[in-house]
Amino acid sequence: MSMKASTRQVDGVTIVDLSGRITLGEGSVILRDTIKDLLGKGQKKILLNLGDVSYIDSSGIGELVSAFTSVRNQGGELKLLHLTKKVHDLLQITKLYTVFDVKDDEATAIGAFGR
């Protein structure tokens, strides 16, 4: 099963709706390319919607970390939205849950970006 990423704009925030698996190979590459593309266009407020992401492996975790630091290094913000239990647990055990800003509600997440 591959991964799909689609983007939409809400109040100056780019929401990336991801579905499928963020794993070594295609899934990680799609995420990397999407973030690179957004940063290239100057879109630095990014909300990754992981609600339909069923699975993430160590490579996918690495890609999320890479996305987080790339956006931050360019003065932007990256937040995560709608974690499934599996992904939530994975971020907990890797101690990344507190590193990422994780939200459960889209409107709240959008409001939490700096203006």
Add this chain to the structure above:
Amino acid sequence: MTAPQRVSYRMESTLESVNKAEEMADQIAARAGFDEDTRSGVSMAVREGMINAILHGNAYDTNKRVNLSFEQNACELVITISDEGHGFIPDEVPDPLAPENLLKTSGRGIFLMRAFMDEVRFRKLDPGTEITLIKRLKSG
């Protein structure tokens, strides 16, 4: 008492092998009677072990293979994954939970294997590395 059951595969150093091994692990863990969360952990540990073998061990070398075996006895499911790479020293892999390593983009595979299995062992081969992953069956 059930006799031990063992199944072995010799696999190519490709991403497809990683995915195939993960699927097999899930099926075998289901047959062993593990619940869904445990199965998911076992298949993730196998995925990480395969990534370790194929990416870091064999470095996608098409001339090198990965051996994968599943063995179930009355007490546990034992999975071994061996590569033909240069080998590595597991103790030298930095702790991914240390504050200075949290934002590293790699180095979590062995940690995840240990998190989801009851026991993880490494053995140096000549050439390569063998990883043994053990999940105990709940005694009923």
